[in-house]
Amino acid sequence: MTALKAVALGGGHGLHATLTALRALDDVITEVTAVVTVADDGGSSGRLRRELGMLPPGDLRMALSALADGDGTDPAEALWVRLVQHRFGGTGALAGHAVGNLLLAGLMDVLGDPVAALDEVCRLLGVRGRVLPMSRDPLDIEAEVTGLGDDPRAASRIRGQVAVASTPGRVQRVWLRPERPRACSEAVAAVRAADLVLLGPGSWFTSVLPHLLVPELRDALMTTRAQRVVVLNLAPEPGETAGFSPEQHLAVLAQHAPGLLVDAVLADVAAVPVLQQLNRTAETMLVPGGRVHLAPVAAADPTVPRHDPTALALALRAVLAAFAQRRTGRHRGTDRPETAERRT
Known part of the structure; x- marks a missing residue:
């Protein structure tokens, strides 16, 4: 397997698990860059x-x-x-x-x-x-949230990462202040130069999606030659994603970054109750030949859902092997070729 440069985007404990997993793959991952929410x-x-x-x-x-x-x-x-x-x-x-x-x-x-x-x-x-x-400037998250008043359909605006993460309402969408924040140029360059880019896991609205709301960083994610992998959360989080299914996590990702295509979606096998539903949602944002990968990646402690870095490393190794197999098949003419849509 060719030595790769990897970039992981996120924040908090989710990003910590991803980075630890990537370090365990040091026989194939030669360079790791973390791009962190601010x-x-x-x-x-x-x-x-x-x-x-x-x-x-x-x-x-x-x-x-x-x-x-x-x-x-x-x-x-x-x-x-x-x-x-x-x-x-x-x-x-x-x-x-x-x-x-x-x-x-x-x-x-x-x-x-x-x-x-x-x-x-x-x-x-x-x-x-x-x-x-992800930016040299401290940013603020704002969200449109329903269910905070007598009318469950009425939307309210709340501001601040802590407020969004702990809201008792249902988050509909998020955005950043300032509205078009400047990206860290080194982070943009790292994404463009990467062979592998990982998005997630983590607090979905406050650690994962914000990367897609920085215009230059979003553009780099959409146009990079890297293989892009979305790592889904193990469970909905109280507050911002209460009641979310795995496919709802993907749907809000697509909502906040229309046109983003990824090469793989990685989910914990025990966290996907209906695989067909997740596959249907994933189809709208997977490149030709891309697929959903299921693997046991949860830590043993059931009280706090966390990814086990060792298990996550094994799952990522399997995803990388599938990428290599797909490239080999494409070179032999047995797989669908990449289209212009892949890099738009």
Whole structure:
């Protein structure tokens, strides 16, 4: 299998699992880049963002940790990884802050550029890969939500990642403020140069879809030569996707990025009650020869739905093998050729 450059887009625990899985495929994945959402307004990240006007660092720190969490052969490197993830307790001004968030805040302030700050922390932690924000500017998420008043059909607008993620209503659509945010140029270049791009899993409206709402990044996703894979969530999340089926996750993805085509959809085998329904929805956004892949990718703990990175790595290896087989078949004339639609 040819060595590949991979880009994973998302945020939080979902992106952490994807990055950890990609690192486990280091025999075929030679370069991993994380592109991270920058709209968090809660917790330590929200406090630093409000006080300093900087990018929220929490999801960036999580991605750094995933790419640095190695085999522990270097004690100094392992100590720095632990320190970056350490969170202060108590009730004082530092309570709740992660050391890595403060480190990133300080470096961004000193260097004046979040990408330069992230590259410095990558060097410090011995990160095998790169972590980039989807935009150099902190962004806000707004949503149209129904079911918040007496009329269940009436739409309300709510603002902020925490508010959208925890709404008791039903999210219909989301958008970003500013309306046409500037993409991080390095993130756009990474997507264009990639061989493999992964979108999801994660909080669907607040960690996954925002990447499709940054015009330059969306255009790069639509025109890249990379194989594109959507990794579906294991279960609906209370709040933003309560009651969502796997196919509804795909439908809102298509709604927010009309015309986006992908090469594969990966879902947990136990999370798809009716495969035919998921296949029908996926057909509208799969390239010729693309398909839905089912695999057991859930962690053992049923109380908190999380992807198991080892199982996810095995599933992604199978997806990559299917891509290679499809390319071989196409070269032999036994598969449908790519069409112009594939790259539009």
